[in-house]
Amino acid sequence: MPLRQTNALSENPNGLPMRVAGRYTRVIGASIARAWENVRDWEHLPWLHADSFSDCRLDEEGDWGWRAVTKGAGTAAAQETVIELAIDAAASRYVSRTLEGSLPGVEIWTRLTKLDTHETRVEVEFHLPHLTEAQADKAGAGLVRLYTKLWDEDEAMMIARQKALDARATSRNPAPVALGTARDLSASLPRLVESDAGPIRLIKLGDEMRAYPARCPHLKGPLQFAEPDAAGCVTCPWHGYRFDVTSGLSADGRGLSLGVMPKISIDEQQEAWLVWPQ
Ligand SMILES: [Fe+2]
DSSP: OOOSOTTOOSSOTTOOOEEEEEEEEEEESSOHHHHHHHHHOGGGHHHHTTTTOSEEEEEEEETTEEEEEEEOOGGGTTOEEEEEEEEETTTTEEEEEEEESSSTTOEEEEEEEEEETTEEEEEEEEEEESOOHHHHHHHHHHHHHHHHHHHHHHHHHHHHHHHHHHTOOOOSSOOOEEEEEHHHHHHHOSEEEOOTTSOEEEEEETTEEEEEESBOTTTOOBOSSSOOOTTSEEEOTTTOOEEETTTOOBSSSSOOOOOSOOEEEEOTTSEEEEEOOO
């Protein structure tokens, strides 16, 4: 029986027998803007947190927050849980609740406090229903371990995203990049080169050399770590956006593309250059 607590910002709106099972506090090296962006970002759960989630289907989202049907990972991959995250912006806190699943009525309250430009305090409190004190203590310890890992993963994404935002390429006409002789280049692949258009990854796909932007156009996630799959596509580790590295086009039906694709051009002296179509 689903709980009747949609969008509820009060504690324990169904009057369940609740216990505070644990608390977790940390300071992350990211701005509060990055932190709120991460809170609203339901789409990263099965990708960035692939050890904890295998699926996340959005039910509804708005200024109030979001609600989604999630699946666990590993041995819990078949376990569906409806999670709703409701935001109390004025109090700078939010609650994520399980509405359906193995333990409905769990409330995880989190407060975000800006400490500095790139420093935010995160205070989490786990409220669990229907448990004895011993069960709650055990569950609380498990949740603290889980949240430490989730926030480690989130913090790494936020810091990398901030770095990519700060280094945003501005040039509309990127200068060609000298890549050395064609023979040396071919022997050095894969590699990453910096350019006016941002980092570009150079790879060998079959016998051909290819170049593609190494930042995901969605939220600037890193595309340089995974090798292209058998279909010649790379997948962003943050939200799973997938691109064909030859055409730069979307390969997951979500319609994003890598944008203007640089090419490796070899001149008469057998020198290789990274160039952009004019
Ligand atoms: Fe996250």
